[in-house]
Amino acid sequence: MIILNNILTLFITDGLASLSRVFVGFFIAIILGVGLGTITFYIKGYRNILKLIAEFLKSIPPIAWIPITIMFLGLGSQSAIFIVFLGGFFPIFLNTAYGVTSMPKKYTEISKNFGVNGVYFYHKILLGYLMPYILTGLKIGIGIAWTSVIASEMIGVQSGLGYYIQINRLLLNTQEVVTGMVMIGVIGYGMTKFVEKIEKKYLVWQEAKNA
Amino acid sequence: MLRLDNVIFNRGGKRILENINIHIKKSEVVSILGPSGIGKTTLAKIMSGLLNPISGSVFLEGNILKTPVPTLVLSHQESDLFDWLTVEENVGLVGGKKNAEKWLNIFGLVEYRNNYPKTLSGGMKKKVSLARAASVNPSVIILDEPFSSLDEKQKIKYYKEFKNLANQEGVAIIVVTHDINEAYNFSNRIIFLGGNPATIIDEKIPTGEESSSEKRDLVLKNLESIGK
Numbered sequence: 001m002i003i004l005n006n007i008l009t010l011f012i013t014d015g016l017a018s019l020s021r022v023f024v025g026f027f028i029a030i031i032l033g034v035g036l037g038t039i040t041f042y043i044k045g046y047r048n049i050l051k052l053i054a055e056f057l058k059s060i061p062p063i064a065w066i067p068i069t070i071m072f073l074g075l076g077s078q079s080a081i082f083i084v085f086l087g088g089f090f091p092i093f094l095n096t097a098y099g100v101t102s103m104p105k106k107y108t109e110i111s112k113n114f115g116v117n118g119v120y121f122y123h124k125i126l127l128g129y130l131m132p133y134i135l136t137g138l139k140i141g142i143g144i145a146w147t148s149v150i151a152s153e154m155i156g157v158q159s160g161l162g163y164y165i166q167i168n169r170l171l172l173n174t175q176e177v178v179t180g181m182v183m184i185g186v187i188g189y190g191m192t193k194f195v196e197k198i199e200k201k202y203l204v205w206q207e208a209k210n211a
Numbered sequence: 212m213l214r215l216d217n218v219i220f221n222r223g224g225k226r227i228l229e230n231i232n233i234h235i236k237k238s239e240v241v242s243i244l245g246p247s248g249i250g251k252t253t254l255a256k257i258m259s260g261l262l263n264p265i266s267g268s269v270f271l272e273g274n275i276l277k278t279p280v281p282t283l284v285l286s287h288q289e290s291d292l293f294d295w296l297t298v299e300e301n302v303g304l305v306g307g308k309k310n311a312e313k314w315l316n317i318f319g320l321v322e323y324r325n326n327y328p329k330t331l332s333g334g335m336k337k338k339v340s341l342a343r344a345a346s347v348n349p350s351v352i353i354l355d356e357p358f359s360s361l362d363e364k365q366k367i368k369y370y371k372e373f374k375n376l377a378n379q380e381g382v383a384i385i386v387v388t389h390d391i392n393e394a395y396n397f398s399n400r401i402i403f404l405g406g407n408p409a410t411i412i413d414e415k416i417p418t419g420e421e422s423s424s425e426k427r428d429l430v431l432k433n434l435e436s437i438g439k
Contacts, residue, residue, distance in 0.1 A: 205327035
């Protein structure tokens, strides 16, 4: 009972602190990743250079950004959120942009032919086609975002599961360290499953078998 | 209704189409027949405003056509449905749910309204594509190789559907095909495309009594004209 109580307390205090940082950082990553990724549809000439820059920046692990982030944003949640954003942004942006490149010409031709353009085209055709790519980006991104928040909390934040593990390591509380690790695993697994659920819901048309 | 005047088209510096003159009237079902790779799809795209000729003009109902318009719909060779939209959403792409309802009924697609294209056979996909084309009340529908994925029974059913559109709605139907039998069986007029660069080499009104040898001769003549 005491153990359960401790786990619940840990979740409410540090678990939710980590989750809220992931929520904010990942939300910004989705908005900017999908936004910029879809913009590459309209700026064909800059598409490859944008992808090249993103590929380069993606190769720098989010953890390597922690020192410079702390230098500019200081210690605290804002730095952790920024690291989460970096972890989520690149996979989402790159997958969306690759989706744009792979979009068959016929879809734009048909849209033009039927006079489907503007916001309606963006929402119904472009986002519809790109959804599998975006969701793959989300699936990859959420895992990176979660590991990034834990790493940044170990260094620059005074709350969250990363901080909890770090402080208990210093106090040699092995049991607490392991509890923190298990909770990280459970929440991380839960988030991946959540994205998979969304994927199943929105990509039902992909699973449909030929008659 | 649709007129092409001295249309010339180049691709990569090479002339593809030379002096194409075509005039399609209301309710006509016209086949444009030519061997594979001659430039039929290019011509279909020019007729629909997706490509512009380097010289000559395309007129739709007297107005020059330079960009695609919903009154002239091109149905592509391969499945041209949006896979992530249901049959109803595809048909109602422009006119919305209410308009889709009407055309789903006309084409007998009501029971498939919530299906996604991937669950449909090739014939059904063509049917949905035609329903979607009809839903915008076009004056011309261009069908690029519409029979390629259909068996004989489906071909006849599909033909009846676009024949009805031509007769009842006054839509001009242009069928772009490489199959001489399809052209003879399914159209009121056949325009033969041949040569290199491609141009119109002949025009025929099918009587329904042409012999196989007569058709074969036409194919050979067509092939000779492009030097194959």
